[in-house]
Amino acid sequence: MHPFTYTRASTPRAAINAARSGGRYLAGGTTLVDLMREGVEHPDTLVDISGLPLDEVRATERGGLRIGALVTMAQAAAHSKVRTLFPVISQALELSASAQLRNMATIGGNIMQRTRCTYFRDVTAACNKRRPGSGCAARDGFNRSHAILGTSDSCVATHPSDAAVALAALEAQVRLLGPEGERAVPFADFLLRPGSTPHREQDLRHGELITAVDVPALPRPLSSGYLKVRDRQSYEFALTSVAVALHLRGGIIREAKVAAGGVGTVPWKLPAVEQALIGQRPSDRLWERAAASAPEGAQPLPHNRFKVDLLRRTVERQLRIVGGIR
Secondary structure (H helix, E strand, O other): OOOOEEEEOOOHHHHHHHHOOOOEEEOOOOOHHHHHHOOOOOOOEEEEOOOOOOOOEEEOHHHOEEEEOOOEHHHHHHOHHHHHHOHHHHHHHHOOOOHHHHHHOEHHHHHHOOOOOHHHHOOOOOEOOOOOOOOEHHHHOOOOOOOOEOOEOOEOOOOOOOHHHHHHHOOOEEEEEEOOEEEEEEHHHHEOOOOOOOOOOEOOOOOOEEEEEEEOOOOOOEEEEEEEEOOOOOOOOOOEEEEEEEEEEOOEEEEEEEEEEOOEOOOEEOHHHHHHHOOOOOOHHHHHHHHOOOOOOOOOOOOOOHHHHHHHHHHHHHHHHHHOOO
């Protein structure tokens, strides 16, 4: 047991002040508490932010959404505006974890969660995320569930969040409050690829607190959905997953947003797939041709080579479903 100090913040500013000395924010605690029990994390201070007024979902100008950081996964998935405007988010949340965890876990905590790599969670194994410079046991170990995109010599762990894949596809922004004030970071820049510093996972400055996630307004009508491929149908992380949003007008695809999960060190945007779709009429041939570019740049490991073809097939299947031609 590692001793720590616990404090409960009454305002966002009080939380930031309490965390300045290296404290960690605690809301639902569904990830952080587990990591503390396993000896992976040893925070000196826990700042409980669960009582802060950051639990609202509201529409923004022209049909976007602002989802407060302390909205639970269950609340966000069930919210009428989320389900109506962006069903891809609701579906991603409902395919995440168990009902009990979705009732506790928050949106802010979900996108902040750390990898489920078994070597990261095994304190006896080499892991550059946990102890920089110690090595990556997954590279030469059993790496079936690991990433094929965005990897480095230092780390091949996947990002576990389903919701983050949907938010990456929709090009959301993360709103932050810190000692220096407020700022917004594009979702694509908030979660960091490992490179040579895999222990640095988010673009967060010292003491910053996530206050909300903004989903931008997209042209209507918008059809969207999330597909998750996994070893079993309940409480399992993705082998591959795909979030797709398409705007069709006059029988032509005018906007396309596509991202993949389960295959990247971060939720993996697929711009080549998007560009292959824009300006085209939906067809069986189009879905196949666009999906073919999904694994571009993949660097599979000995046990996860199957993910290259599985990613392509998952993207094609979800394009057919969302595009209305199966």
